[in-house]
Amino acid sequence: MDFVANLAMGFGVAFTPFNLFMALVGVLVGMLIGALPGVGPPSGVALLLPLTFGMDPTSGIIMLAALYAGTMYGGTITSVLINTPGESASVVTCLDGYQMALQGRAGPALGIAAFGSFIAGTVGVVLLMLVSPALAKWALSFGPPETFALMLLGLTTVTLLAGDDPLKGYISMVFGLLLAMVGYDIISGDARYGFGIPEMMDGVDFLPVAIGLFGLGEVLADAEQVGKPPVAKGRYGLRDVMPSANDWMRSRWAIVRGTVLGFAVGVLPGAGPTVASFLSYTVEKKVSAHPEQFGKGAIEGVAAPESANNAAATAAMVPMLTLGIPGSATTAIMLGGLMMWGLRPGPMLFEKNPQFVWGLIASQYIANVMLLILSTAFIPLFVRALRVPYGILMPLIVIFCVTGAYSLKNSVWDVGQMLVFGVLGYFMKKLGYSPAALVLALVLGPLAERALRQSLIISDAGLGIFFTRPISAVLMTLALLAIAVPVYKGLRTAIRGRSPS
Amino acid sequence: MHKADRITAAVLLAFSLAFAAGGLKYYPYWGEGGPGSGFLPAWLGGVMAALAALMLLRRPRGADAEVDWVAHGEGARRVLALLAASVVYVAALKLVGMIIASALYLAFVMRYFERHAWWVIAVVALLAAAANWLVFVHWLKVPFPAPLGI
Numbered sequence: 001m002d003f004v005a006n007l008a009m010g011f012g013v014a015f016t017p018f019n020l021f022m023a024l025v026g027v028l029v030g031m032l033i034g035a036l037p038g039v040g041p042p043s044g045v046a047l048l049l050p051l052t053f054g055m056d057p058t059s060g061i062i063m064l065a066a067l068y069a070g071t072m073y074g075g076t077i078t079s080v081l082i083n084t085p086g087e088s089a090s091v092v093t094c095l096d097g098y099q100m101a102l103q104g105r106a107g108p109a110l111g112i113a114a115f116g117s118f119i120a121g122t123v124g125v126v127l128l129m130l131v132s133p134a135l136a137k138w139a140l141s142f143g144p145p146e147t148f149a150l151m152l153l154g155l156t157t158v159t160l161l162a163g164d165d166p167l168k169g170y171i172s173m174v175f176g177l178l179l180a181m182v183g184y185d186i187i188s189g190d191a192r193y194g195f196g197i198p199e200m201m202d203g204v205d206f207l208p209v210a211i212g213l214f215g216l217g218e219v220l221a222d223a224e225q226v227g228k229p230p231v232a233k234g235r236y237g238l239r240d241v242m243p244s245a246n247d248w249m250r251s252r253w254a255i256v257r258g259t260v261l262g263f264a265v266g267v268l269p270g271a272g273p274t275v276a277s278f279l280s281y282t283v284e285k286k287v288s289a290h291p292e293q294f295g296k297g298a299i300e301g302v303a304a305p306e307s308a309n310n311a312a313a314t315a316a317m318v319p320m321l322t323l324g325i326p327g328s329a330t331t332a333i334m335l336g337g338l339m340m341w342g343l344r345p346g347p348m349l350f351e352k353n354p355q356f357v358w359g360l361i362a363s364q365y366i367a368n369v370m371l372l373i374l375s376t377a378f379i380p381l382f383v384r385a386l387r388v389p390y391g392i393l394m395p396l397i398v399i400f401c402v403t404g405a406y407s408l409k410n411s412v413w414d415v416g417q418m419l420v421f422g423v424l425g426y427f428m429k430k431l432g433y434s435p436a437a438l439v440l441a442l443v444l445g446p447l448a449e450r451a452l453r454q455s456l457i458i459s460d461a462g463l464g465i466f467f468t469r470p471i472s473a474v475l476m477t478l479a480l481l482a483i484a485v486p487v488y489k490g491l492r493t494a495i496r497g498r499s500p501s
Numbered sequence: 502m503h504k505a506d507r508i509t510a511a512v513l514l515a516f517s518l519a520f521a522a523g524g525l526k527y528y529p530y531w532g533e534g535g536p537g538s539g540f541l542p543a544w545l546g547g548v549m550a551a552l553a554a555l556m557l558l559r560r561p562r563g564a565d566a567e568v569d570w571v572a573h574g575e576g577a578r579r580v581l582a583l584l585a586a587s588v589v590y591v592a593a594l595k596l597v598g599m600i601i602a603s604a605l606y607l608a609f610v611m612r613y614f615e616r617h618a619w620w621v622i623a624v625v626a627l628l629a630a631a632a633n634w635l636v637f638v639h640w641l642k643v644p645f646p647a648p649l650g651i
Contacts, residue, residue, distance in 0.1 A: 054641050167556055171513065174549045178520060181545065185538035190528050192538060193520075216587070223583045223614075224576040391615030392625060395607040398587055403599065403633065407643040412594055419591050423584065430570045431505055449541050457535030490559070 007129070010358030014366055019062050019359065022055075023367045026063040027374060030070020033086075035078055035382050039397060040087030041071040041313075042329040042436065043214035047397075049207060049337050050404040057341035058359045064334055065317065065360055066367035069121055072273060072309045073375050076113045077382050080106055080302070081232045089273035089309040092281045096294060096301030101232040103297050111241035112251050112299055113306035114375035120259040120307035121368040124314030127263050129361050132350070136322040139347035144458065145465050148451035149475035151444050154269035154325045156482035159437045161271055166486030169434045176438035179204045180445020187453060199413045206336045206442045208405040208418040213435040214329070215401040216418065217425020219394050231386055236379040243299070251303035254284050262308030266315025272328035276312035277305035314364065321357060322347060324447070329436035332443045505570065506556055514553035521546025579614065586610060599645035600638075604630040 013019060026048075033044035045064050052060030075090030080097035093113070100109040142150070159169040182193045183203020194201035234240070243251070258280040265276040284304040285294045294301050319325045324345035326332035338345045343353060350357050405418035428435050459465035467473045524542030531537050572580055590606040597605070604626040611617045611625065634651065637643045 051636070051641065167552065167559070171549070171552050171556065174545060174552060175513075177545050178517070178542075178549060181524075181542045185528075188529070188532060188538040190538040192528060192542065193523065220580055220583060223579045224572045389615055389617075391611050391617065392607075394583065394614070395610035396629065398583075398590075398610075399603045399607060399629065399633070402591065402594075402603070403637055403643075403645075406594075406599065406645070407637060407641065410644055412591075412646065415591050415594065419587060422587070426580070431509070452541065453536050490555075 003129075003133070006354060006358045007362060009354065010360075010362030013058060013355055013359030014062065014363035019059050019363060020366065022059045022063040023066040023363050024370055026066025027070040027367055027370045030067035030072075031074035031077075031371075031374060031382060032385055033067070034071035034074020034076075034090075035086050035385055036074075036393065039215070039218055040075070041068055041089075042210065042333055042439070043218060044068075044071055045330050045333045045337075046207065046210040046214055047400050047404050049333065049340075050407045052337065053340070053407070057338070057343055058356045060337065060341060061334070061356065061360050062363040062367075064337065065364060066370070068313050068330055068334075069117075069310060069364070069367055069371055072313050073114065073117050073306075073371055074382065076117075076302075076306055077110065077379070078386065080109045080113075081234075081383065082386065083232075089277050089312075090306075091274070092277050092305045093302055095281070096296070096298050098232070099295065099297035100299065100302065101234065104234060105297065106232055106234040107236055107240035108243045108247050108299065109302050110236065110379055111376060112243045112247055112303045114241070114372060115243065116251065116255045116258065116303045116307035117310040117375070118368055118372040119255055120262060120311040121314055121371065122365065123259050124263050124266075124311040125361060125364040125368065128314055128318055128364070131267070132318050132322050132357075135318065136347040136350040139323050142323075142347070142471070143469075144451045144454035145469055145472040146475065148448060148455055149466055149472040149479065150269075150323060150325050151448040151451065153475050153479040153482070154319070154327065155437075155441060155444060155448070156479045157269050157271065158328065158440050159434065160482045160486065161275055165432050167490065168432050169437050170483075170486075172428065172434040173437040173441045176441025177445045177448075179209070179438075180442050180449070186446060186450055199411070204417070204442065205408060205414065206333070206439060207340075207408050208414040209421045209442055210329075210333050210336070210439050211401050211405050212418040212421025212423075213425035213428070213439060215404075216398060216422025217429060217435065219397050219401075220422060220426040221429050222390070223394060231383065236383060238377050241376055241379060247299050250299050254300040254304040255307045257283060257287075258304040258307030259311045262311030263315040265308070266312030266327070267318050269319055269325055269327040271312075272316050272330070273309035273312040276308040280304040280308035317360075320345065321349060321360075324349075326440060326443065329439050332436075332440040336443045510553045510556040514550055514557065517546045517549035517553060519546075521550065582613060583610065586613070595646050596648065598647040598649050598651060600630050600634055600647065600651050601649060603633055 029048065030044060033039050044067050048064065048067060052063065071087055072089060075086035076093055078084050078086040079090040079093040080101050083094050083098040085091040085094055097109045100106060155173055159173045160166060183201060184191050191201040261280045261283060262276040265271045265279060266273065281301060281304060284300050285291050288300060316327045316331050319327050320331040320335055326335045335345055343349065401418060402415055405415045408414055425435050455465050466476045521543045524539045524546060528539030529537030530539045530543060586606060586609055590602055593602045607629050608622045608626045611622045638645055
């Protein structure tokens, strides 16, 4: 089996001292970023991406993937201890996690989340390893129409799931596509909307945009809050976080269900860890013999969503690696990183860069073990990090935003661009727009445009080409449904003259 | 929030129409056997105009009316202060250099927002500057603007 040989090669890559170090750095920084309210996984990946430019791409992706897994757990710490989710996939954990903390059971809540994350993350990597090569092989037969249809589906589903106002989601997404039009056209070479400014003619780079929207924008929004929530008191030594036998009995099926559901949801474009965590919480409450305990400190209410978000974060790598379609803002930024490192995302990645893909897969196993150790034995360290005053944390994040945006091309122009998008990000957050949809559209825009134009060149029936080829027809229909459903709902409420609250 | 939405929609409508018109005027809509570089800008501009028009015309959503999105008092003061400091920081990059501008920015925010003691500020700013230099200048070899030597 070449799959065993591939995995062995992957472990060979992952076990080099530098890559082990990168995985450790990724997990540690990820946990810290996850634990800090305001900065979530997309900001973490965007902020650390500039550090990887000088590295081998494999080391770079190992760090970023470990960071993504780390943020999923780090967010739990704040959800449980201060009832403030560090990132959106841990929002639902607050419900029962904080209640457990109030009852003096913060330790087991954090512990079961750590073990659930480990199990789900590890099973997720196994599934990733089994599913991806087959999917990549299948996707090799995709032509430009299928590629375009897939990208459209990714864009519309992310937008649909991004917030509670689909219209604002779509406006954010189309705005991202408009930004993607700026700069040299890949087919004709026209410098579109350059206004004679060399930096504009080069196009709008996604990295300063992502750092601005997710880094500076979040910091500005956080600056508005006056005062800090108190940290729940408790003991978080290794013995205190070990769940009891009873805790295990209650949580085991929750972890299994969370893992399976999380992976299934995570593979879909658009539905990432956040959706997975909410869904698994709902399922758990439905199947539970004592649903009345949910929201009052039920340990299943922590175990299920925490398993689901880690499984989903791993699963989100499947479409990114095999199809070149990111399913979320975080994987969109990773995909942008892949392109910056000079790799071509898509089905060929498995054939052309086996070291990269299998090194990443193997390192994910290692990162999960590191995550388990750090998240059971070193919780007091992260609790202390929560006590770093905001007045120090805020400027440090901004400094990181500035240096990161600068080091992309050693350009102060990019820093200015980051600043502008930081302000835009602040207003987008306040007014209910979706920065995630904007960034995804900016990354996918040029790829989607090329696929669309190539499709129309080979087509002799105009747009018909998207509906005469079976795979593309199915994908297009799904994408159009994702547009039609909110339009239909919007029209219906407009006719009734009342919006549901 | 509804008023803010309408203003945003009006601005977006004007912007997207200009975007589409510019696309049609300056870049070819159809080229050799396929769409040209003006094809997608024109269509996207059109789609955005339609979305903006929809937002301009729709009734206020019940949930939105209650959302007070503008920061007030202390919160507003903090956001504006941080933003102003960040703008000055970026503007000063070429004048005093990355490392020094970053340290000064850190010191200002620490003092203004939380009134840390000066010696704490000095220690944190020096540590941050050293880490910044070590990672970006020494390790990653990023040529930071450094008119004053560092």
